Amino acid sequence: MTNLTAPNTLDERIREALALALQVSPDTIITELSFGDIPQWDSMGHMEVMMRLEEFFGIEINTDTISTLTSVAAIRAYLENSH
Amino acid sequence: MTSLTQKIHFAPAFPIPDYLVGEVQSKLAYVDENIRAAQVSPNGDDIQLTFGNAIDEEEKKLIESKVQRVVTSLVKGAFKPKVQILEDYLDRPLPYREDPMAELLRRGELSEEASGVYALGPLLTRLINWFESRFVALADSFSAQPYRFPTLIPARYMERVGYFRAFPHSLSFATHLHSELDNIDQFAQHAACDEQGNLNVPMERFAQFKALLSPAVCYHLYFALADKPLPNGRVTATAVGNCFRYESSNLTSLERLWNFTMREVIFVGPKEFVLENREIARQRMQKVFAEIGLAYRVESANDPFFIGEFRKQVAFQSAFQLKYEIRARLPFKDSTLAVGSYNYHQDFFGRHLNITLPDGSPTHTGCVAFGLERIAFAFLAQFGFDTAKWPKVIKESI
Numbered sequence: 001m002t003n004l005t006a007p008n009t010l011d012e013r014i015r016e017a018l019a020l021a022l023q024v025s026p027d028t029i030i031t032e033l034s035f036g037d038i039p040q041w042d043s044m045g046h047m048e049v050m051m052r053l054e055e056f057f058g059i060e061i062n063t064d065t066i067s068t069l070t071s072v073a074a075i076r077a078y079l080e081n082s083h
Numbered sequence: 084m085t086s087l088t089q090k091i092h093f094a095p096a097f098p099i100p101d102y103l104v105g106e107v108q109s110k111l112a113y114v115d116e117n118i119r120a121a122q123v124s125p126n127g128d129d130i131q132l133t134f135g136n137a138i139d140e141e142e143k144k145l146i147e148s149k150v151q152r153v154v155t156s157l158v159k160g161a162f163k164p165k166v167q168i169l170e171d172y173l174d175r176p177l178p179y180r181e182d183p184m185a186e187l188l189r190r191g192e193l194s195e196e197a198s199g200v201y202a203l204g205p206l207l208t209r210l211i212n213w214f215e216s217r218f219v220a221l222a223d224s225f226s227a228q229p230y231r232f233p234t235l236i237p238a239r240y241m242e243r244v245g246y247f248r249a250f251p252h253s254l255s256f257a258t259h260l261h262s263e264l265d266n267i268d269q270f271a272q273h274a275a276c277d278e279q280g281n282l283n284v285p286m287e288r289f290a291q292f293k294a295l296l297s298p299a300v301c302y303h304l305y306f307a308l309a310d311k312p313l314p315n316g317r318v319t320a321t322a323v324g325n326c327f328r329y330e331s332s333n334l335t336s337l338e339r340l341w342n343f344t345m346r347e348v349i350f351v352g353p354k355e356f357v358l359e360n361r362e363i364a365r366q367r368m369q370k371v372f373a374e375i376g377l378a379y380r381v382e383s384a385n386d387p388f389f390i391g392e393f394r395k396q397v398a399f400q401s402a403f404q405l406k407y408e409i410r411a412r413l414p415f416k417d418s419t420l421a422v423g424s425y426n427y428h429q430d431f432f433g434r435h436l437n438i439t440l441p442d443g444s445p446t447h448t449g450c451v452a453f454g455l456e457r458i459a460f461a462f463l464a465q466f467g468f469d470t471a472k473w474p475k476v477i478k479e480s481i
Contacts, residue, residue, distance in 0.1 A: 061162075
């Protein structure tokens with residue numbers, strides 16, 4: 001398992017956004033983490049994640065994209081491509 | 084007798100987008116018990132409430148603030164749902180355009196026992212039996228095992244699956260008198276209903292609520308499977324049952340009942356098993372509806388979550404295509420009515436109820452559900468009462 005500890009601003013901001021959205025420690029937000037892996041990342045948690053990402057990164061996530069952003073890795077790839 | 088009604092208008096705190104007009108309107112029924120009707124203008128910039136009594140300025144302010152809470156909760160930051168249409172046969176030719184309610188009442192086919200509670204007569208019962216035979220045939224085509232479930236459902240089960248947070252507005256509770264001789268004796272001597280039908284008994288005579296009237300059929304199966312590995316890694320079941328969803332002033336005709344009946348075919352197992360069978364069920368029902376010439380559409384939908392969870396749950400259901408409704412055309416009002424649904428819950432029940440697959444992962448669930456009173460009502464709204472104009476397959480069976 002890989003911790004998102006590299007001094008990468010994008011990774012740090014993702015970790016911060018997801019930790020806030022899911023109300024867990026930032027240490028829990030590892031690259032391999034996916035929807036359903038922890039109780040907090042359920043359907044309601046997932047939508048909290050989407051709203052936090054919109055707020056943190058000033059983006060608008062459409063309904064088609066919501067179903068694809070189901071892992072930290074997928075979120076990272078999406079944000080990299082949209083900036 | 085003069086009826087005192089009052090209407091008030093105001094602008095919503097946020098413009099209500101067209102895809103939320105119906106949702107906001109239905110939720111406004113729960114703002115205040117005196118609201119008889121709530122209307123949101125089609126362009127979402129005006130709200131009208133009709134009250135059964137006169138209200139003063141202070142009450143008006145309080146009600147407006149509650150209305151704005153509802154609007155803000157549903158509208159602010161809402162994700163626009165993705166509308167997906169899987170089947171569209173709304174333009175099938177139909178021989179009837181009247182509201183069947185008046186004729187049903189005239190014929191004594193319906194007896195309203197309370198708001199949203201009806202006794203049904205022989206015609207409706209035979210129609211429901213015909214549709215039931217088709218739904219049971221669908222279940223048999225999957226070799227679904229038959230189950231019978233109780234009308235009551237324990238409160239602790241509903242708590243475990245988060246039902247109280249998601250659908251508090253539609254709950255119906257069951258209780259009984261405290262088992263104490265003087266209490267029962269006092270009740271027997273003094274219990275009486277007032278003119279509105281309210282049982283005039285202090286709440287302290289009743290025991291704490293441990294049970295509710297069940298809002299759905301499939302929950303009983305999931306609870307029966309809870310906290311153990313899934314037998315053989317998959318279960319297909321079917322059951323019919325009474326369901327209860329209180330809808331306040333939204334309760335109207337057979338379209339929206341407090342007490343209704345649902346037939347469900349339920350799939351429990353791996354993700355692919357559930358999704359494949361949901362799709363096969365849809366294709367098989369498509370043939371049944373074609374056989375009778377029903378005008379309907381199958382489109383993506385959401386459950387009627389209450390305001391707290393609405394925005395997020397609806398967006399989630401839409402994004403993951405969890406729910407599709409069979410919406411039958413109601414020609415008399417140029418509208419549609421949900422008569423059934425194809426549902427996928429992902430591993431929600433598997434995780435919350437600890438139902439596991441052989442590999443230890445939580446099971447997935449899905450169900451196909453049909454509202455029996457609604458399908459009979461929609462049929463009569465489309466084909467009327469002249470059996471000569473009915474589809475041959477139903478005419479010959481009834």
